[in-house]
Amino acid sequence: NGWAVDGWALPDEVLRDAPTYTPRPSELADLELLLSEAYRPLTGFLGPADLRSLRRNGRLADGTAWPVPVTLEVPLAVLGQLDIADPAKRVLILADLEGAPIAALDTTDVYSTREGFGGAAGRVKRLGDGGHGAFRRMRRTPAEVRGILPQGRILGVIADRPLHRPQLAQIARAARTLAAHLLVLVPVGSPGPDGLAPEALVRCVLAARDRMPDCTIVALQLPHRGGDDIRAAMLRTRVAAAYGVTHLLASSDSMLSGGGLRVLVPRELAYDGRDGQWRSLDDIPPKHRRLPLTFAEIEDHLDRGTILPEWHTPPAVARELARSRPPRRQRGLVVFFTGLSGSGKSTMATGVADALQESGERTVTLLDGDIVRRHLSAGLTFSAADRDTNIKRIGWVAAEVGRHGGVAICCPIAPYHEARAAAREYARNAGAGFVLVHVSTPLEECERRDRKGLYAKARAGLIKGMTGIDDPYEAPTDAELAIDTTDLSYGEAVTTVLRYLGNNGWLDPR
Ligand code: PPS
Structure with a gap:
């Protein structure tokens, strides 16, 4: 079915005339894995025939078992520039987020998805040298990694969270039992499940290196897939196999076998207070046994800024984690007020900003609706599309403030859920907290106040x-x-917010 990419010629004039499009981040991560051959035998984005077959029986149209749809969605305006019937006019250049070309797509199929978009399918070929990016040198292709791995068994670990002593003990045990070389795969496609930036995750894994047997550490753009956990796990297993893994250590979450390798479900370990070793839970009398910290407990330590205990986490890993995830009272924060005009958002936002400036505990940027519209969003109207643009700009700037440890206080109307959700996502990706404050003063009261006379004008x-x-x-x-x-005074309203922030660790307790 035409999966072989070799022999596909791309004359200069074809590349010059081809339209360019930047896929979404998760699609870019898929693209990276396709180009690196981590998704072999796939060599491109799937088309309708394969997708139909996949839905029916978990196999591609040619019968190859494959766990998930690997698809690309493109605006119809871009697809309209292609002529699928003509091999010289159906090439689409795929660019990274900065707009630099990374691959050519030989679009052999297009299909409808949702309004304004269509699916584009076909083989892909890398353009350029693979680009830059933090820890780029650790992103090796499966072929490169297989070339440097020693003969014999390869124990694979997918480290999507930092490695603490219980995981390190499981790894050491499995490697010893199998007499295997260790290959640690660190997914860097998107922030990890606990909001840790990809580079921070790599640093945390490297910090545990001297606690691991001889190993190879590789970063890869595994996209974060929502939804079906089992299929996502099957995909990871396939990717691990492509990298040469013969035995995959399952993470604490579930993992299935498949892709021609063996999956090991590690025994549950606990800390033995008698000699400070990690061993099987059942081999330790209850009164000497300490269970590994849960994700929530680890998160809580980081939020409060208490050092992770040495019995649980190697000090170098604890230090790196604390640096990447500072305690809440130092971590970036976006406080996002939303509500009707005249609800009191600006007043409350200003009050909160003043209080923080007075106490000096935080640096503050106030992004007030009216002021933003004079500068950052000058020229935008109140149409639905422009309101969305306005909120996304505010959310983006606020997240950048948060990335650097500051507090951004925003108070636009922000009438739409989707744009508010985007602002929350920007903050999360920047490692900052996000607190949405709904100023829920009802319309009747806002209209009664009508400080700017806008409601009267609207009614008229x-x-x-x-x-x-x-x-x-x-x-x-x-x-x-x-x-x-x-029914709240100005002071009471501001205090309510400050107290919430204090109680949740974002400020010194009030
Ligand atoms: S939005 O929807 O979030 O983009 O709006 P925002 O940037 O916060 O701007 C709201 C302020 O603009 C004034 N204004 C209007 N508001 C709502 N609808 C219409 N049509 C409109 N026209 C002008 C209004 O003074 C809002 O200020 P606040 O501070 O909310 O009263």
Whole structure:
């Protein structure tokens, strides 16, 4: 079915004339794995025939077992520039987030997905040298890695979280029992499950290197897939096999066998207080046994800034983790107020900013709706699309403030859930906290106040598209805090927010 990429010529004029498109981050991660041949036998994005077959029986159209759809969605405006019937006019250049070309797609199939978009399928070929990026030198292809691995058994570990002593003990045990060489694969496609930046995860894994047997450490762009855990695990297993792994140590989450390798489910270990060793739970009398910390307990240590205990975490790993995930009272934070015009958001936001500036405990950037619209978002209207653009810009800047440990306080109306969710995601990807405060003062009260006279104008039909009157406000269902200022004084409203932030560790307790 045309999976062989070799022999596919790309004349200069074809490349010059081809349209360019930047896929979404998860698609870029898939692309990277396709190009590196970690997804072999796949050599491109799947088309309708393979997808149909996959849904039916978990196999590609030619019968090859394959766990997940690997697809690319492209705006119809871009697809419209291609002529699928003509091999010289169906090449699409795929670029990275900075717009630099990384691959050519020989688009042999297009299919409909949702409004404004279509699926694009076909083989891909790398353009350029693979680019840059932090820890680029650790991103090796499966062929390169197989070339440097010693003969014999290869024990694979997918380290999507930092390695603590229980995992290190399991690894040491498995490597010894199998007499295997260790290959540690660190997924760097997106922030890990606990919000750790990919580079920080790599540093944490490297910090545990002297606690591991002789090993090879490789970073790879495994995309984070929501939804079906089992299929995602099967895909990881296939990728591990492509890298030469013969025995894969299952993570504490579930992992299935498949892809021609053996999956080892490690025994549950505990810390033995008698001699300080980690061994099987059953071999330690209950009163001497300490169970590994849960993810939530580790998170709690980091949030509070207490050092992870040495019985559980090698000090070098604990130091690296603490540096990458500083305690909440030093970590970046976005406080995002949303609510109707006149609900009291700006007043509360200003009050919170003033309090932090007075105490000096935090650096603060206030992104007020009206002020943002004079600078960052000058020229935008109140159409749904422009409101979205406005909120995403605010969310993006706020996340950058958070990335550097500052507090960003935002107070636009932000009437749409989706744009607020994007702002939350930006903050998460920057390693910052996000607190959504719904200023839920009802419309009647906002209209009664009508400080700017806008509601009266809207009622009189003098302005169109006023939020709450003839434009929607989607009340949040995911707010950390909801405050109705109808019967609250200014001071009480501000104190409510400060107290929430104090109680949750973001500020010194009030
Ligand atoms: S949005 O929807 O989040 O992009 O709006 P935002 O940037 O916060 O701007 C809201 C302020 O703009 C004034 N204004 C309007 N608001 C809502 N609808 C319409 N049509 C409108 N036209 C002007 C209004 O003063 C808002 O200020 P606040 O501080 O919310 O009262």
